[in-house]
Amino acid sequence: MGGDIPPGPWAVPFSVAAMALHKPSLPQKLQPVNPPIGVYPEFAGENGATLILQERPFDFDGEDYIVRTTDGIDVLRCKNAGGSKGKKVITDPNGVPLITVKNKMLAISKSFIGEDPDGKEVLKVKKKFALGNAAEAVYLNTPTGTHSTVDLKGDFWVGAADLIVRSGPIIAQLSRRTGSLTGKGLKDGRETYLVSVAPGVDLALITAICICFEEAKDS
Template sequence: MGSSGSTMQFSALVPQNPPLGVMPAYAQNHEVTLKLREKSMSLSGDSFEITDPQGRPYFSMEGNAFSIRSKKTLKQADGRPILNIQNKLLTIHTHYLVYKANESTESEPLCVIKSHFSVTGTKIDVAFRNAADGREVVFDLRGSFFDRSEILFNQQTYYLTVAPGVDAAMMVALCVCMDEKQNEK
């Protein structure tokens, strides 16, 4: 995680069919690379500008530092809300719940993200029901403490490459959760 070059070797991204994610409308039929840049002067907390590599707006993430659950909203480039991310209260390890932006937190979350202790970095487990075919999907993500770099005022920039057929909105939400977990003090 971070803006430094990674030392990890990556395999080629495999197109997913049926689409993989909670919102198939955000799955493209081609590989998409996104730049997530944390807003350094944001008073709201954990806000990101998400652009394509040429700097064109793609999404934005608006954090609310004054919310008990640290609510964050992923928005389309035109400002329309897509997803809300909220911390689940009263858990030993951090849990994030992802909802459609127009749904109540009383409804079933689209995605549950659970953090785990790791000596070398961040580890989160992700569980969701795939919207395209209804199957339960569970996987884990790991961020390396050693492959990160904080350049200025804890501001982070990440590059995310999303495979064809994978929900880019969900992947952005996962990256923001990884960032938040990595930066917990």
């Protein structure tokens, strides 16, 4: 099913007047996506989900990010890959690897890629040369064996953003939280995001994209 993610052209800068086109939508109930999409469509819930994604850079239990639903269910795990700097493994709750995220230097910038357990590239995330922290993700849609592009609309690193399938629907809405959140393992002062994911969308894929965005900010 498809090969590695094909390289794409870098976007050209756009004017300040175009910034309005990159303003995220108001929070809304996301419409179901049918048939399900993603690298692992079996991780697409029928009712969607709102995830809490919190970075844990100084903890010693091996977890780099908490990934759980707002009702406290741990749906995924993320940890460093064998001590390799810049490489993180997203697994299911039992530790079965799903997507390995790593950075990849290009001639003029850095992108992030995701590989499946066989080492096949299933995701590429890069920041565009544009105002408003624009970014895009190209992923392998396993049910069809084709590549699809998701655009970031808004500012993931400051306030809120949408993830939109190019020429398609909003599949996730992201918001950065600076206040306190309650729950086991959650801590104040950590980078924390609420991620609303549409029904029929792979939670592992959306998590990988968000982690790539966060790693891009830190780099």
